[in-house]
Amino acid sequence: MKVILFGASGMIGQGVLRECLLDHEVDTVLAIGRGATGASHPKLQERVWADLMDAAVIGPEAAGFEACFFCLGVSSAGMSEADYRRLTYDLTLHIAEPLARLNPAMTFIYLSGAGTDSSEKGRSMWARVKGQTENALLRLPFKAVMFRFGAVIPLHGITSRTRLYRWVYAITRPLWPLLRAAFPKDITTTEQIGRAMLKVARQGAPKRVMETRDITAL
Numbered sequence: 199m200k201v202i203l204f205g206a207s208g209m210i211g212q213g214v215l216r217e218c219l220l221d222h223e224v225d226t227v228l229a230i231g232r233g234a235t236g237a238s239h240p241k242l243q244e245r246v247w248a249d250l251m252d253a254a255v256i257g258p259e260a261a262g263f264e265a266c267f268f269c270l271g272v273s274s275a276g277m278s279e280a281d282y283r284r285l286t287y288d289l290t291l292h293i294a295e296p297l298a299r300l301n302p303a304m305t306f307i308y309l310s311g312a313g314t315d316s317s318e319k320g321r322s323m324w325a326r327v328k329g330q331t332e333n334a335l336l337r338l339p340f341k342a343v344m345f346r347f348g349a350v351i352p353l354h355g356i357t358s359r360t361r362l363y364r365w366v367y368a369i370t371r372p373l374w375p376l377l378r379a380a381f382p383k384d385i386t387t388t389e390q391i392g393r394a395m396l397k398v399a400r401q402g403a404p405k406r407v408m409e410t411r412d413i414t415a416l
Contacts, residue, residue, distance in 0.1 A: 205269030213388025
């Protein structure tokens with residue numbers, strides 16, 4: 199299986215990349231992002247683009263891939279709706295639309311978030327924009343699946359690039375086993391997300407919009 203991965207340098211993207219490289223059924227991983235992953239592996243190919251809105255990001259070399267795992271995302275904190283929409287809706291569709299034309303049989307998994315507003319009419323700005331993005335992806339001709347994750351625990355030495363998140367994870371680390379035992383349907387790990395994406399790409403998804411409990415059930 200040939201996989202395109204966006205956001206491989208982020209916390210969840212690092213976990214997805216790890217699982218892709220470990221999976222014996224994955225032949226090629228094309229990681230596209232604003233920065234290098236720092237990883238080295240015979241399966242891994244990297245394309246670094248300072249501006250992912252460049253029209254050349256998705257070129258003919260993206261044809262023939264069976265899956266795309268889209269792990270790019272930004273926090274809406276302190277952002278206007280217009281700016282957040284540009285970096286969420288506009289950027290995602292800028293990449294997804296040409297991929298759907300090149301690979302109509304592709305499985306495209308979008309890393310969304312718990313609480314996303316499918317109605318696109320709620321009060322929460324980020325939830326509306328995420329809902330608009332999900333709905334637009336679901337209308338494209340490839341097999342789009344939404345992963346709405348909640349709390350995610352990083353494993354295998356993976357860390358967040360955000361200083362605040364690193365601090366929170368460091369403080370709460372001793373509680374992780376208790377939290378996972380108490381809330382098994384609401385907390386997942388970077389490893390579980392990566393393995394679930396691969397399973398969906400190979401076998402299909404039980405539903406087009408998957409919450410944390412659906413992801414952990416895989």
